[in-house]
Amino acid sequence: MEIFLQQLINGVTLGSIYGLIAIGYTMVFGIIGMVNFSHGDVFMVSAFFALIFFLLFMTILGIGTPIIALLLAMILAMVLTGLLSWTIERVAYRPLRGSFRLAPLISAIGMSIVLSNFIQVAQGPRNKPVPPMVNGTIDLMERDGFAVTVSYKQIIIVLVTAVLLAAFWYVVQKTPLGRAQRACEQDRKMAALLGVNVDRTISLTFVMGASLAAVAGSMYLMYYGVVHFADGFVPGVKAFTAAVLGGIGSLPGAVLGGLLIGLIETFWSGYFSIDYKDVAAFSILAIVLIFMPQGILGRPEVEKV
Amino acid sequence: MSATMEGPLLQVRGVKTYYGKIIALKGVDVDVKRGEIVTLIGANGAGKSTLMMTICGSPQAREGSITFEGRDITRMPTHEIARLRIAQSPEGRRIFPRMTVLENLQMGAALDKLAYFDQDVERVFTLFPRLKERIGQRGGTLSGGEQQMLAIARALMTRPKLLMLDEPSLGLAPLIVKQIFEAIDELNRTEGLTVFLVEQNAYHALRLAHRGYVMVNGLITMSGTGRELLEKPEIRAAYLEGGRH
Numbered sequence: 106m107e108i109f110l111q112q113l114i115n116g117v118t119l120g121s122i123y124g125l126i127a128i129g130y131t132m133v134f135g136i137i138g139m140v141n142f143s144h145g146d147v148f149m150v151s152a153f154f155a156l157i158f159f160l161l162f163m164t165i166l167g168i169g170t171p172i173i174a175l176l177l178a179m180i181l182a183m184v185l186t187g188l189l190s191w192t193i194e195r196v197a198y199r200p201l202r203g204s205f206r207l208a209p210l211i212s213a214i215g216m217s218i219v220l221s222n223f224i225q226v227a228q229g230p231r232n233k234p235v236p237p238m239v240n241g242t243i244d245l246m247e248r249d250g251f252a253v254t255v256s257y258k259q260i261i262i263v264l265v266t267a268v269l270l271a272a273f274w275y276v277v278q279k280t281p282l283g284r285a286q287r288a289c290e291q292d293r294k295m296a297a298l299l300g301v302n303v304d305r306t307i308s309l310t311f312v313m314g315a316s317l318a319a320v321a322g323s324m325y326l327m328y329y330g331v332v333h334f335a336d337g338f339v340p341g342v343k344a345f346t347a348a349v350l351g352g353i354g355s356l357p358g359a360v361l362g363g364l365l366i367g368l369i370e371t372f373w374s375g376y377f378s379i380d381y382k383d384v385a386a387f388s389i390l391a392i393v394l395i396f397m398p399q400g401i402l403g404r405p406e407v408e409k410v
Numbered sequence: 411m412s413a414t415m416e417g418p419l420l421q422v423r424g425v426k427t428y429y430g431k432i433i434a435l436k437g438v439d440v441d442v443k444r445g446e447i448v449t450l451i452g453a454n455g456a457g458k459s460t461l462m463m464t465i466c467g468s469p470q471a472r473e474g475s476i477t478f479e480g481r482d483i484t485r486m487p488t489h490e491i492a493r494l495r496i497a498q499s500p501e502g503r504r505i506f507p508r509m510t511v512l513e514n515l516q517m518g519a520a521l522d523k524l525a526y527f528d529q530d531v532e533r534v535f536t537l538f539p540r541l542k543e544r545i546g547q548r549g550g551t552l553s554g555g556e557q558q559m560l561a562i563a564r565a566l567m568t569r570p571k572l573l574m575l576d577e578p579s580l581g582l583a584p585l586i587v588k589q590i591f592e593a594i595d596e597l598n599r600t601e602g603l604t605v606f607l608v609e610q611n612a613y614h615a616l617r618l619a620h621r622g623y624v625m626v627n628g629l630i631t632m633s634g635t636g637r638e639l640l641e642k643p644e645i646r647a648a649y650l651e652g653g654r655h
């Protein structure tokens with residue numbers, strides 16, 4: 106019971122991070138039908154942005170409380186990562202739109218390599234540590250020497266994720282921008298006939314997905330305290346798995362998928378073997394693709410148009 | 411300003427449109443003046459829908475010119491053409507399937523940031539009370555006729571200077587067709603709305619329209635007032651006999 110609770114807490118934390126990244130995959134897929142394989146590396150770069158700004162605020166500006174430094178670093182990372190993603194879309198994807206289907210995919214894999222190699226050269230190949238930002242845990246219960254704890258870090262991650270997801274959900278469901286995004290997703294030509302600037306809407310979708318990835322990147326940095334140039338790959342693929350599991354194109358699906366992948370991974374580590382946690386996560390991807398290709402909340406392909 | 415007021419609202423000159431290597435419009439000339447209802451009739455595959463879409467810049471004309479209010483729009487991107495208030499209820503209706511009726515109408519009013527939404531939506535609900543009953547239903551689950559009404563209503567929500575309707579009577583019950591044609595007529599008479607109408611239903615369309623064009627194989631072969639065209643034996647033979655209501 107105690108182990109179960111502890112893994113539940115850990116899994117939800119991890120799942121929040123995956124969910125934030127997964128939204129970027131699912132939105133871009135929804136609007137242009139492309140799997141943006143560089144998204145994981147955009148996430149990794151955002152963690153480096155957060156790291157650099159965090160250290161900058163802590164040392165040079167001398168901001169005493171690490172929480173404020175982290176928050177400012179996160180906001181700056183969101184802006185810069187958004188810009189980065191905007192540029193990538195303009196340079197590497199938009200010229201290929203209307204080309205054959207695999208072209209943007211290959212371009213995205215290329216961008217992914219460019220980003221991770223650039224960080225490897227610019228930031229070095231080793232783990233980059235940050236001093237601990239938030240300490241402290243709350244003991245929830247203790248029995249037979251096993252304590253169920255939740256750390257402040259975990260609380261922050263879950264809270265930040267929940268707040269941003271709510272804000273994001275509001276934008277997509279209730280604002281003109283969100284309506285334009287959904288219109289482009291459903292019928293780009295008709296959206297243009299109604300005055301929607303489709304290219305701009307697609308760009309903004311990339312920016313929004315990247316900003317959420319930057320939130321995930323900042324949280325990742327805070328949680329693990331280190332980041333590494335290759336850290337885009339595995340979380341990226343797991344978030345992609347989450348998007349597919351939840352039903353690619355579906356926003357609630359991305360969040361649900363993220364939580365499930367996080368939970369599967371931590372429960373697997375807790376009850377079976379930590380070495381095989383990635384095997385477990387990716388086996389899920391294979392199983393889902395075979396038996397439930399539309400995912401949990403994905404829409405079935407029957408619709409009257 | 412005076413030049414724009416004098417010329418026709420929409421002027422299409424020598425427009426050629428291609429799909430890849432295949433030519434669909436072979437040099438089309440059409441005028442639509444302010445306050446007119448102009449109809450375009452022609453057989454299946456003549457190029458009627460292509461002309462409507464070409465006016466909206468999707469696909470763009472490869473040759474020729476299109477001017478709206480005296481301004482050349484031939485190379486303008488589709489969304490900017492829409493901002494000049496050219497609205498289209500396109501072939502196939504193109505309702506956003508996973509948006510509600512309300513959201514589809516909001517998309518129509520997006521150009522004005524919903525500034526006139528409340529009053530305009532009441533107006534289209536008066537035209538199509540059916541839509542009001544279905545306000546929360548997803549577009550993709552509406553019946554064909556309801557989708558047609560929604561497509562027209564959505565186009566009206568843009569506050570168009572030129573309303574282009576591609577076969578608005580398609581799939582609708584005769585009574586509804588009659589209502590839609592009456593609505594077009596009324597909007598035209600009371601508000602001076604300019605309408606460019608593609609129709610298979612040539613008899614109704616020509617009776618409603620001030621002027622008409624006949625398109626055959628990507629070319630305009632005849633034009634005249636609605637009455638003139640209705641009386642031409644060729645037209646009666648090709649588009650009216652047997653299809654008359």
Ligand SMILES: Nc1ncnc2c1ncn2[C@@H]1O[C@H](COP(=O)(O)OP(=O)(O)OP(=O)(O)O)[C@@H](O)[C@H]1O
Nearest residue numbers: 429432434452453454455456457458459460461501
């Ligand atoms: N996307 C496309 N790609 C290739 N050819 C096309 C495309 N759209 C239309 N065409 C061709 O262009 C020609 C004109 O088509 P269009 O849809 O404009 O005809 P239409 O007059 O609207 O016919 P209908 O009354 O059946 O709607 C047809 O021969 C059609 O096959």
Ligand SMILES: [Mg+2]
Nearest residue numbers: 458459460501
């Ligand atoms: Mg047609």
